[in-house]
Amino acid sequence: MRKAYTRVYAEIDLDAVVFNMESMKNNLAPGTGLVGVVKADGYGHGSVPVARAIDFYVEAYAVATAEEGLLLRRHGIRKPVLILGPVHKSHYKRLIEQKIRPVIFTMEQADALSKEAVKLGKTALFHLAVDTGMSRIGLDGDENGARLAVKICNLPGIRAEGIFTHFARADESDKSWAKAQLDSFMHFLDLLESQGVQIPIRHCANSAAIIDLPGTSLSWARAGISMYGMYPSDEVAKEPVPLQPAMSLKSFVTYVKEIGPGRQVSYGGTFVAKTPMRIATIPVGYGDGYPRNLSGRGYVLIQGRRAPILGRVCMDQLMVDVSGIPEVDMDTGVTLIGKDGQEEIRVEDLAEWGGGFHYEIVCDIGKRVPRVYLRGGEVVGSKDYFEDEYPEF
Numbered sequence: 001m002r003k004a005y006t007r008v009y010a011e012i013d014l015d016a017v018v019f020n021m022e023s024m025k026n027n028l029a030p031g032t033g034l035v036g037v038v039k040a041d042g043y044g045h046g047s048v049p050v051a052r053a054i055d056f057y058v059e060a061y062a063v064a065t066a067e068e069g070l071l072l073r074r075h076g077i078r079k080p081v082l083i084l085g086p087v088h089k090s091h092y093k094r095l096i097e098q099k100i101r102p103v104i105f106t107m108e109q110a111d112a113l114s115k116e117a118v119k120l121g122k123t124a125l126f127h128l129a130v131d132t133g134m135s136r137i138g139l140d141g142d143e144n145g146a147r148l149a150v151k152i153c154n155l156p157g158i159r160a161e162g163i164f165t166h167f168a169r170a171d172e173s174d175k176s177w178a179k180a181q182l183d184s185f186m187h188f189l190d191l192l193e194s195q196g197v198q199i200p201i202r203h204c205a206n207s208a209a210i211i212d213l214p215g216t217s218l219s220w221a222r223a224g225i226s227m228y229g230m231y232p233s234d235e236v237a238k239e240p241v242p243l244q245p246a247m248s249l250k251s252f253v254t255y256v257k258e259i260g261p262g263r264q265v266s267y268g269g270t271f272v273a274k275t276p277m278r279i280a281t282i283p284v285g286y287g288d289g290y291p292r293n294l295s296g297r298g299y300v301l302i303q304g305r306r307a308p309i310l311g312r313v314c315m316d317q318l319m320v321d322v323s324g325i326p327e328v329d330m331d332t333g334v335t336l337i338g339k340d341g342q343e344e345i346r347v348e349d350l351a352e353w354g355g356g357f358h359y360e361i362v363c364d365i366g367k368r369v370p371r372v373y374l375r376g377g378e379v380v381g382s383k384d385y386f387e388d389e390y391p392e393f
Contacts, residue, residue, distance in 0.1 A: 003382055004191035008284045009252040009370045011338070012045050014053040016244035021057040021083070022143055023241045024210050030176045032217040033059030034046050036205065037224035039068055039084065044362040046383060048075045054227070055079065062222055066091035082127055085357075086137060092116040101161060105129040105139045110152040117157030124167055127150070127162035128199065133177065133360065134168045134186040137213040141165070141184045146191035153197050161191070162201035162220070170208035171232035182216050195202050208232040211241045220313070229289070230347060231357055245346060247362055248338030249290075252331050255281040256322065265319055267310030270296060279310060280322045282334050287315040289364040290336065297363070300334050303327055304341025 010313055031321060038047040051061055051072055051128055061078035063069045066088075069081045082101045088113040095102055096117055104110050104126045109278065117124035131138030139145035153160050165185045166264055170178040185204055192199065205217040207226035214221075219256055229245035258278055265271040265279065273282040286292040295312040307320040322328040351358040370384035 003370070003384070005370050005384075008249070008288055008336075008368075009372050009382075010044075010365055011248040013050065013244070013246050014049065014172075014370055014373055014375050016047075016229050017050055017053050018057070019244050020229055020246070021054050021223065024207075024226060024245060026055060026225055027210060027241050028217050028221060029213050031105060032214075033220045035060045035062050035082070036221050036227060037062045037084075037220045038072070040363045041065035041068075043225065043228050043359065044144050044301060044365045046371050046373070048077070049381060049383075051075075051077050054376075058223075059220060066095060066102075070094060070098060073098045073100065074173070080125075080161075082105065089113070093120065093269050094098065096120055096122055099125070100148065101125050101127055103127055103129045104135070104152060105131075105162075105173070106160075106181055107148065107152065110155055110158065114155040114157045122157070124158045126158060127159040127164055127201075127278075128160050130163060130165045130185060130188050131164045131186070132181040134166050134181075136166070137188075138165065139188075141188045143191060146188060146195065149192055150195050150197050153199075160197075160199045161198040162203065163192075164203045167204060167206055169218075170206060170213060173235040175213060178213060178216070182213075184370060206232070208236050211236050211238075214240075225359055228362065230362075234348075245338070246380075247347070247365075249284075249336040249365065250281050251284045251300075251334040251336060252368040253280045253322075253328055253334060253370070254283050254317075254330060256328060256330065258283075258386070264311075264316060266295075268312060271311035276323075278323045278326075278328075279319050280307070280328055280332075281316050282320060282335060282336075283316060285314045285316045286320055287366070288369050289361075289366040290318070291354045291356050291361060291364075292352060293356055294350060298350060298351045299345065299353075300336050301338075301340035301343050301345060301360070302332060302334055304343055306343060315375055363372055 034204045036054045038051050041047050042050040061083045062084050087102045092113050095117045129138035130141050132141045152307045202218040203220035207219035207224045209216045210221045217334045259273050263273045286288050292313045298309045299306040307322050310319045347361050367385040373381045
């Protein structure tokens with residue numbers, strides 16, 4: 001089942017994803033459902049394999065675009081799918097047919113969805129978004145917003161299955177802003193109920209809130225970055241919800257050479273050898289999503305030891321110092337993210353070394369990097385784009 005990838009590949013441990021879901025579930029009140037957030041191709045891990053792995057643990061899935069939701073349906077995933085971002089009305093017909101829930105927060109959106117649902121003779125489910133401080137999307141969380149929500153909910157052919165808001169600062173040690181957002185959200189729900197509108201599913205908790213503010217979870221809690229084994233920030237407590245990283249990034253040495261003092265390495269000559277050195281070339285670069293800001297700052301693992309990156313990371317290759325690892329040769333395995341012996345490089349380490357953001361790093365691992373999926377330590381599937389076709393060309 002596994003292809004013999006010889007350049008670079010990402011291993012996705014689906015058992016780790018399941019462990020993380022169980023860990024989060026244990027921190028929530030009984031009866032609170034989990035939503036598996038698999039947008040951005042499952043944060044770079046693969047939306048469909050992840051969705052299948054967590055199906056037992058979730059009430060629904062969340063994505064960011066219509067195309068992401070439709071992809072899940074094409075792969076036979078039947079549980080509710082919620083689109084967290086705005087959707088153009090041209091997608092409404094297919095979403096209604098596939099029972100995918102769009103987010104609604106304007107009368108224009110609601111009216112278009114209502115007309116399409118009536119035309120199809122169906123009832124379209126949707127979720128209302130409420131802006132309680134993120135200032136991104138959503139109804140204003142005041143009396144005017146509540147009046148608009150009532151009008152939306154009374155349109156024919158559509159039904160508000162859920163209502164949600166999004167915490168902007170739940171990953172900070174000071175939870176006062178998140179608690180103020182929750183208060184605003186609950187006040188908005190009271191305004192709706194005073195006007196006879198009761199929406200059954202209510203959700204606002206993200207990964208940070210699942211860990212640090214489990215009491216905010218209401219009907220559902222949306223598990224995003226934590227599902228993949230990363231904490232939202234260093235300010236979030238780790239003890240309540242232990243997590244296991246799901247992604248490792250592996251490669252191989254393609255060339256080893258000796259260089260002398262004064263020899264420059266990589267573009268710009270930003271590294272100059274002071275002594276004789278042995279360097280290894282690794283066929284991974286920013287064209288694969290490996291951050292260029294790790295130039296001269298990062299490390300890889302070879303034979304269970306750290307090898308520092310020398311000079312600038314190129315688009316397709318990088319060079320490391322293996323002077324102290326004499327057993328390195330062509331085809332020696334390299335770990336760019338993950339464990340090797342007693343050493344480990346986490347995604348968070350790459351972010352710290354390069355000044356980046358750990359969410360961004362996993363999302364940016366590109367389609368040139370195959371994904372290999374493991375269960376019980378065994379390969380259960382893989383995905384690559386090496387045979388992509390362009391039928392119009």
